[in-house]
Amino acid sequence: MVGETALAAGLALLTGSAEYLTGEGLLRTLLFALAIAVLSLVRRTLPATVLIAAGALDAATSGGLLLIVAAWSAGRRIKGVLRASAAFTASFVAFEAINLVENRSAVAIAFSVLLFLVMAVVPGITGRYWSQRRALMRTLHERNAQLLRERQMIARQARMRERQRIAQDMHDSLGHQLALIAVQTGALEVSRGLSEQQREAVGVLREASVAAMHELRAVVGVLKDGTVDDGAVEEARAESGVVAGIDGLVESAAAAGTDVRLVRSGEPRPLGAPADHAAYRIVQEGLTNAFKHASGARIAVGLYYEADSLVVEVVNGPVPKGGAAGTAAVSGGQGLTGLRERARLAGGMVRSGPVEDGGFRLAGVLPYGAGPGTTLVGAGDDLRQQPPATAPGDGQRVGDEPVIDPLDPREEFKNIMSVRRSRGCLVGCGVGLLILAGLAVLAVLGVGKLFDEMKKASIDPGVYRSITVGTSEDAVRKKLPSGESFLTSGVKGKGPAEPAGAQCLSLLSTDSPDDIDRDRVYRFCFKGGKLIEKREFVVRND
Incomplete structure (x- = not known):
């Protein structure tokens, strides 16, 4: 809201200042400034209406910035190519209609068409490209997120099938062997041929095999569906808790001698x-x-x-001396x-x-x-070999950095989007450079054309003073430009009345008055092949 308000105030101030400096009345200046401020504030809600109104207002005022802003918003917000084309066409018609009322020369019309292309069409196309690019990136984001979700689902299903297969193999193989060990050691424990020490050692083996069966049940439950069987948890709690479980391990080891x-x-x-x-x-x-x-x-x-x-x-x-230091038992090394x-x-x-x-x-x-x-x-x-932590003194403590998982789909998508964003920036910069180059060429051509028109329409005051009444028309015209320019179209018919039956040539002075709203005009009137009158006067710009 602050940005939009500041933009509206800036456009109104620039337009009002330009109108006031050209000599327009205070009421007209305030009305135009207020209209431009209101249109700038509602351009997001009514983009087509504001674009058309901006075309008419900018042609009638000396501002011209509202049309650029309105064209940018209209290019981004008007849905549909036909609707956008119709809005820009209507704005162009309004822009040209106001210009034709003030100046109907061919050069002025061509210049106004070029001006509309630069001020309205180029910003509109740029805004539309930006909007479509954002929509495309949003669609790609959603599509990629969907693909990542599907990939995660497939990976979870594959992991679940593999875990179920491993659980089934463990249950069928290890479960059978542990059950057999428990049964055999239980039978051996009650045998009469064992000594008390041997019977105690066999009891330790039986308890260990039973505990291993309980843990196997818990592990198989986790592998099958990611949850632990409540019964297995209760049975294995003594073996898995820190206090009770470690006490049991130490007691079992001590009982084994x-x-x-x-x-x-x-x-x-x-x-x-x-x-x-x-x-x-x-x-x-x-x-x-x-x-x-x-x-x-x-x-x-x-x-x-x-x-x-x-x-x-x-x-x-x-x-100890005489003790075994080998690796007689089977070891996986893991x-x-x-x-x-x-x-x-x-x-x-x-x-x-x-x-x-x-x-x-x-x-x-x-x-x-x-x-x-x-x-x-x-x-x-x-x-996973994370990057090293930031050294102290960089504004954060060691270890405060977020850990990035290279396998995280969000990080993978971030990498993909960074590549696409860089490519999009390159394309956008290329298009922007082409547009700037085109505008620079048009500006150079326009400046050159303007100088040509000034040569055709203006003379130095010294040339005016060197010409005397009564000189032949041919001699005078050799010293003067043709005067066929859109710059002199606004001064024809103004000033003192022309002599009856005379043909007059009106030219602008290179030495203009201090008031930028007025022009100094030199008029030469010919009759019978001679210069019969020359006049100097000041006219108001319209």
Whole structure:
């Protein structure tokens, strides 16, 4: 609203100033200024009406800027080529009709046609091109968004089918094997031929197989439809929770004869589901690796509740003398990689490596909640290789930058639109340069034509004073221009009465009065082949 009001006021002020400087009355100036301000304000609502009225007003006034603005709006807002053509034609007729009333010479008509093309047709075509380009880009945006949604749906369906296939394979293979292990260890546990220590070890194996079956059920439920079976959650809760689950892991390891202890510090605080599950898996993987690679070594499991995160670590000592340090169990080599990804998705990180005494340490840092400032992922753990954070002093803190996913469809569409936008800008700049070049050529031609017309219509005051009455007509005309110009059409018939039977030639003076609304005229009248009269007078411009 502020911009439209300022534009209307500026157009009214320019037009009113031009009218007042040309000597028009104050009432006429105010009326024209008010009309132009009103038309500028309603040009968005009534584009065709304002265009036609602007053509008539700009022809009748000395402003001319309203027609440019109205043509731009009409080109953008008039729907349909026929309606737009009719509106511009009506505006042209109104523009030419007013000009013909004031000046009917062929040169003036040609100049007014060229002026209308520059002031109305060019802005109108440019505005229409801009509007159609925006409509095209909006349609492309909607179409691309629809294609991206369809692609996401197809990808989700493909992932769901693959997950269901994997879940079915896991259920058919691992489920059968775990059930068999549970049944066999249960039968072996009640055998009379086992010692008490052997029976206790078999019981640990049976409990582990039953817990593995519960976890398998939960994982299969997630793979099938993305939800976890409530019964499986309740059965596996003891194994998946940070407190109860890790306690169970440590107790199972101790029952199997391993020297393992659990250390806690700090006030326990709840974690989110991803961090909770990641903590349990870190302890589970650390104990498993210690069993496989450092059998018989002492193991310490630590849960340290810090101010902003939970630190989980599993540290095993060196392999004792006579202990096994090989890798007898089957290993896929993907445990630590999976842990790092789990911790990254939970906003934390995992580190592992040997310690000074020859043992090995696996530790994870997991934030209590998700949100800004809690992400602890380092650059080395960033699997998607995000760009480096802004250095301090650039106006924002390190880590405040938005993370951009290269696989995000919105980012992909942004890249596509940036390319199309650059191409559209190039095309638009090319069209604009062509229009400017054409206008420059027309301006040069118009200036040259104007100088030619001035040579035909004006003389220097010294030439006027050098001519004396009584000189032959041929001698006088050799010193004077022809006077056949649209610039002299407005002064013919004005001034003092012409001598009876004489043929008069009216020319403009190159030395005009101070008033820009008046012209100095030199008139030469011939009769009988001689100059019988020369007159100098001032006329008013109409």
